[in-house]
Amino acid sequence: MKPIGYAALIDAFQLEMLAPGVVSYLLDRGERQTRMDQGRREEIYPPKYSPGDHWTDQLLFALKHEGINLEVLAALFQRAPRKELTACILSSPTSRYARTAWFLFEWLTGRKLPLSDLTRGNYVEVLDPDRYYCLDRNSGAMRVRRQRVVNNLLGTPAYCPLLRRSEGLTNFEKSRLDLQARSQLKRFPQEVILRAVQYLYVKETKSSYQIEHLQPGQRRIARFVELLRRAGQIPGFSEADLVALQRIIVDERYAAKGFRNIQNYVGQNLGPGKELIHYVPPRPEDLAALMEGWMTCCRQMIGAGIHPVITAAVAGFGFVFLHPFEDGNGRLHRFLIHHVLAAKGFTPEAVIFPVSAVMLKQLPCYDATLESYSRPLMQHVEYRMSDSGDLQVVNPTAAFYKFPDMTFIAEQLFGFIRDTIEMEFTAELEFLSAFDAVRRRMRDVVDMPDPRADLFIRLCLQGHGKLSRNKRRQFDELTDREVDGLEAIVFEVLKAK
Numbered sequence: 001m002k003p004i005g006y007a008a009l010i011d012a013f014q015l016e017m018l019a020p021g022v023v024s025y026l027l028d029r030g031e032r033q034t035r036m037d038q039g040r041r042e043e044i045y046p047p048k049y050s051p052g053d054h055w056t057d058q059l060l061f062a063l064k065h066e067g068i069n070l071e072v073l074a075a076l077f078q079r080a081p082r083k084e085l086t087a088c089i090l091s092s093p094t095s096r097y098a099r100t101a102w103f104l105f106e107w108l109t110g111r112k113l114p115l116s117d118l119t120r121g122n123y124v125e126v127l128d129p130d131r132y133y134c135l136d137r138n139s140g141a142m143r144v145r146r147q148r149v150v151n152n153l154l155g156t157p158a159y160c161p162l163l164r165r166s167e168g169l170t171n172f173e174k175s176r177l178d179l180q181a182r183s184q185l186k187r188f189p190q191e192v193i194l195r196a197v198q199y200l201y202v203k204e205t206k207s208s209y210q211i212e213h214l215q216p217g218q219r220r221i222a223r224f225v226e227l228l229r230r231a232g233q234i235p236g237f238s239e240a241d242l243v244a245l246q247r248i249i250v251d252e253r254y255a256a257k258g259f260r261n262i263q264n265y266v267g268q269n270l271g272p273g274k275e276l277i278h279y280v281p282p283r284p285e286d287l288a289a290l291m292e293g294w295m296t297c298c299r300q301m302i303g304a305g306i307h308p309v310i311t312a313a314v315a316g317f318g319f320v321f322l323h324p325f326e327d328g329n330g331r332l333h334r335f336l337i338h339h340v341l342a343a344k345g346f347t348p349e350a351v352i353f354p355v356s357a358v359m360l361k362q363l364p365c366y367d368a369t370l371e372s373y374s375r376p377l378m379q380h381v382e383y384r385m386s387d388s389g390d391l392q393v394v395n396p397t398a399a400f401y402k403f404p405d406m407t408f409i410a411e412q413l414f415g416f417i418r419d420t421i422e423m424e425f426t427a428e429l430e431f432l433s434a435f436d437a438v439r440r441r442m443r444d445v446v447d448m449p450d451p452r453a454d455l456f457i458r459l460c461l462q463g464h465g466k467l468s469r470n471k472r473r474q475f476d477e478l479t480d481r482e483v484d485g486l487e488a489i490v491f492e493v494l495k496a497k
Helices: 006-013 055-066 070-079 082-091 096-109 167-175 177-185 190-211 218-229 239-249 284-303 308-322 329-343 355-361 363-378 407-442 450-462 469-475 480-494
Strands: 002-004 022-026 033-037 040-045 142-144 149-151 266-271 274-279 383-385 391-393
Touching (some): 002 006, 006 055, 022 055, 055 082, 055 096, 070 096, 082 096, 096 149, 167 407, 190 329, 190 355, 218 239, 284 308, 308 329, 308 407, 355 363, 363 407, 407 450, 450 469
Antiparallel strands (some): 033 040, 266 274
């Protein structure tokens, strides 16, 4: 099979980059086919699709059939002959794909080709809205008169994620998880909802810390809970905003004054001089531009009509991959997911979905989500470690962080949120509702004070519906017949919860 499109361009110009998500091949004979190989899509084309031998032919084929790959294009435009690209565009100046190539060259490189502005032709969108999530003309997309295109990319040349309208994301959007959650709330009294939410704020906080194997004290729990209550109501996408958030959730001694000016990494210490490195974020000299691009992208997406979960994936996971602080990046990454969901009205007001609790329960899946980005990237990062444990990146790496394809990550986040709503969130409401029903029925047997009734229920549940002999002694005021009756009520109502 002969590589064509982006794969041919990577080979021809010896481009150093992450493996593209779509790879195309040309066969001498056969039929058109698509196949998946470990998450990568392979497109097989019969001879009639041959793009031609020149690199510009491969470029136009890639834009038409494989879509936009900003990482390949950014690297390509640094090496490809500008005269040949100019000639290609002049040969068909009103072609959609020639105009797209022209626009993207100037957008990515900041240099102009020796071409006059177009004066005719309809405007075409850089990203096909049927294939990608993108800005629309009411929320940030801008007409560019020079090439007569609509720049509907999500970000800037400093940072611009891509999200394809995959079958998985399309199906998740159609499921309307936000409406499902609101429908569940209507089943329960307001008092039960308020109590459940109080508990879920604490559960989300503890789970977020436990993912990082941390055990926070009561003061730190209270501060993080208060932060979660303010999700969606506070600014969050400037350096000052993020520094203020980081200072809330970390020990005061490790509070940041700004984005880091050192190289950090995610890894494990296996003993003196032995570090297992899982992930290396951008070099400090590259971080400021990347963070500015990411913050601009997040602000644009929040103001646009893009699905809240798609936006939350870019905000939450984009942040943790850039890792701008020495401490607190993981917890802030998970907070930003809540912040965006609340800001875009996905989460009901004053309610929280304990997403971190599901991530904690599904830790291998959560780790795989992070590794879907970090593992391929680490194949291109060269570093050395000093005897004192300081890490230094020795090759240029900024380009690897600028244009992440976050389609799979958004699908995974949708899955975590679906499981949160269907299991953790609804289960807690149902449990508290059943708990109240038990207390009401228990009063028909013994009119116990609420604290005593609550203790009886908890101890009974610990014994799978029965009080042990030792725990029975804590209720000497009750007769055996009363204890049997109360146990039966607890078992009947809560056995399935």
